[in-house]
Amino acid sequence: MGARRRLRLMVPWGSVALFLLLLPAAEPICPEPCDCQQHQHLLCTNRGLRSVPKAAEPQDVLTYSLGGNFIANISAFDFHRLAGLQRLDLQYNRIRSLHPKAFEHLGRLEELYLGNNLLPALVPGTLSALVKLRILYVNANEIGRLSAASFSGLSSLVKLRLDGNELGSLGDSTFSGLPNLLYLHLESNRIRWLSRGAFTGLARLRFLDLSGNQQSSLRHPELFGPLHSLHTLLLASNSLQHLAGGLFRHLPTLAKLSLSNNQLAHLAPDAFAGLGSLKELRLEGNQLSHLPATLLEPLSSLETLDLSRNVLTALHPTTFGRLGHLRELSLRDNALVTLPGELFASSPALYRLELEGNTWSCDCRLRGLKHWLGAWHSQGRLLTVFVQCHLPPTLAGKYLDYLQDNQLLPPPDGSPCLKGASPSTSPPPAVEGLGTNSSKAMGLLHEPPRVPPPSASTARLLAAPEGEMAAPQGMAEAPSPTPLPARPKASGPVPPSVAWPRRGGRPRSVPSSSMPPLVSDPCDFNKLFLCNLSVEAVGSSSVTVRWAVRPHRSPRLLGPARFRLLFDRFGAAVKFQRFVYLPERGEPAATLQELRPDTPYLVCVEGVLGGRVCPVAPRDHCAGLVTLPEGSAAAAGGPRGPDQQLLTLVLLAVNALLLFAALAAWASRLLRKKVLGRRRRKAAPVHVRQLYSTRRPLRSMGTGVSADFSGFQSHRPPRGAACVLSEADLIEFPCERFMDSGSTRHGDDHLLQRFAD
Template structure:
């Protein structure tokens, strides 16, 4: 019997093992996925697998496999996906994938493969995804990808490829995604990307490219939408390099060493929406460079050495939304530089060497106007010069503060004269005079043409030290500018001292002198308010709410401050407003220093100079600011000079009345004592009452006055059966009708006669 059981167990185990399709240390999922990932395998599983043609997915990633023979996958003819990533494979035999006719995805990344031999992948006609990334491939040939007509995505990143030879990807007509980043590519043949007319994504970042000059390199990539060339060593981009990439949407050249861009470097990129040029060595933006970018939406020129930007640099970019010029060497910008970019909403100008003088007056006015219409996010322009304004932001400066008299006073004079020219109807004369002066509106230094790589490197060094040199050589710059064939002419600039400042340019340099005012002096808007501050003159007509805030609102005070209310008062100087309009006010109050901001505007329609704030929070600090509303317009970027702090009164907490509390506690204790005594007395009375009721109860229960009922025993209900000779100390039947016996001693007293006892009992 035992031998029979042993034979039966062996037979069952043999049948079970025959039906199993999973080798040791692997799992099977739905009979189609053979999962051997992260099992510590050093070779492919050798166990006999029944029906291997049913396996569609074979996962062997994360092991220590270092060799693949030519017969390891011959039985998996229906395999669709093969994963061999993160192993130690050093070589692949030419016939390893010969039988995998239906394979669509092959993952060979993160191994030690040195090359892809010719004919290794020739049988994979249906292959769509091929990962050979992070290996040790140094060279590729055209035959490496032979017969892969269905391939859509190819990853070759993370290898050691040094050059892309002629017609390398010619056998991949349907390729859409090609990743070649993190290699050592120095040279790209002009026909390397030939026959890739459907390619959409090309990543060449983190390589060793130095220049982009050949116009045929990307000429056949007509469908390309993303081109990544960041983190190379590119120092020059030639003209028309991307001219055939009309569908390109994103171009990244971040973190290179670009010193020079050809004026037609972006010619043909009519569909480009995002251009990234951050982290390079550019010192300026060439004139007309960005004009071909008709649909550009985002420009990134951050972390360069740009010291000036021409006024018309962004003029043709009607769809521009985001501009990043942070971390450069800018000191000033023209007020008209973004005048044509009506959809611009984000402008990053942080970390520049801004000089807050009259040259920023126009830009500040444009910025305030854009904020007033709600079209622009907050722009941070922090002053570095002059020292008196260092650390302050341009939004918080008024016009008088921008009329600098420091080291850049001469440049400000030229800037003012140019602003006067802009008031004249002849724009061409203004541009012509600016060209003759050869001085930029934002920097005040001549523009030099590019003369080669050596001179570009010299420009880079000069741009780094330009800020220090500019502070000490302003006079020489003006002299050089005046000596550059400038015709002798004079300009009149309005001066608060009722004199005309004349700048006459001669061969010896500019001569500054004061003269009597002309019959029609020209003055800037800010100078009118300087006149008002210096002496009492004719009251000006006020139409700008920003200027009204700075010059006519004063003496803001807080009165009647309570826990939830506060009265704010202010004073307004006399002024002349525009016709058919009145000056109103709005009050902003905000919790100061609170983690959750709470700000609210209150508009005062009447011309009152006081307001009572309601619904405040007790014991809270508020910052209250007053602003004007003129012709339904407000100053969005107000200087916040007319503010005051308000601290609401805390709510008085009522003191504890200990006497009342003592009385209440005594009353409660007395009540508790009364309740306890009441319970005790009630129980005592109940006990006594029960004792009294108990005797009556017994007499009622056992009294012979109750009607007698015959028990049917044949015994008479009268006392004829009473035996008078019965002993006294025995239990006697008091009443036979009740059938209850009582001890006679309980009811009979020893001194009472028998007749009296019987008489009492009968009653």
């Protein structure tokens, strides 16, 4: 009976033990130095490993990270059990050899990272089993040669990195086994020679980086012929000295081309033929001294052009004639001396222009450029352009937009001025306090004989009737007016402030001197008529600006004036300027919206006369403000809060009164203590020590009147007379009226010792 019970008890415990033994084997066991995440990701990065560790149950592992170790060799059995592996990271090791069958069982692998190792070559067939591989990094190794067999079987590959190796050449059909490749990195190698069929089979390639190699010339247009889908081509930092004409004609979808930091000194007129979709062209850091007039004509979609750090000395007026979408142009750090004024007239989208770093000669040849810059600046269509003069010595260091037209004299070498920029016999004098503006050549209409006559642009914009245009007055050497050329053909609109006369126009007579002067220049208008700028109703995102206009008495205005407001985040590192144009005959006030809370702003008001503004106006009519923090009462449209300065003064006064009251209370309390102390000492001094002292014996009356003193005995001999006990006796003890009770208790000895001095 007992044996049966024991048998029944053993069966269930045996099953439980068997289950506990089998349970851990159902889960993958991580190698000792590694970590596991969700039993599918083995993390062995930076563990000091010298060989690939083995996982106990690797069938469910998806990613295996072994980067940053000291692994030197990959054997045929390191990954043979990882059949489900999808991502393998072996970067930053010391791998010198890969067994040809190392990846034989990784048919599901999609990403393989072998970068930053010491691989000297890719043995043909090593990667052929990776039929699903999409990303392959073999960058920063020591691979010196490739063949078509190196990538056989990788038909699913999308991205291949071979940068930072020792490649010296690429033969025919090197990448022919990669029909789905989209991104190919070959930068930072030593490639000097490219076969004509090097990129055969890459019809879907979108990105190709060949920068940082040793190419000296590209002469075969068939080289890039197979790359019909190429979007980005980088050829920077090579040693390119020659580009064949039509080299890129088979790249209809190319959007970005970089040829920067090469040694190009000459470009064929058809070097960029076929690049109708190109949006960005970088040619900085070369040795270009000139550009063919038709070089950029095929680039009708170009938006960004960088020609900086070359040796350009001049540009043809039609160089950018077909670039109607050009937005950014850099000509900095060249050898430019002058530029024609109509050079950028056909680029209406241009908003960033870099011209600094050139040796500009500020003479009459730059007047057209100065007028164009002023017109574009006045309309808020162009960021600040810096043109600093180097010649003549009298203007060295000054900026072109701060000069008047009469300061731009003919060049000393006798070079002719550009058309429409010849000096007149009576150059307009500089008006003090008006700052820099290009409108001095385009518009002061004054009547007195000592003031210059009106210019052509002013006559066209403000005074001339329809179909009639005033010709500009001649400048220093011209005895008679010289007509400007007809408006050039351009794809973009020419701003109204550029003084292009209509054909068949004839000079308009100057008004008689009996009439008051006619002000048509916006700089004069700002100086003579604007006043009393103020800001009101400041909120967190809005502010109201008001100003006043003096009565139009003398001088007089021609037609109504408009206004515009400029507001700028004060002190911001990034240039931020916004303009608000107000309608004619409107109230001299405006409300600026969408401001940032708790931000300082600079607000300026300017006049607009005949569609023109003062290009570089002195900011005389400006006001600063700081918007309120977000959520304030003013921002919510509530009542305006109290004056902050007054509130601060009131708080300071209240604090001073409270402090004075506290000091007075403390002083009065201290004084009261001193006075009361003196009174008590004079009236009834109390000595606590004397009250309980045993030097003056306390004698009980023996009659039982006071039991408080019955425990204290005198050491003096008893007297026969007794004193009457009074209240004063308890304090002063004036006489020895206490007598011994005649009997001493034996238990009072310790009391005497306790209170003895």
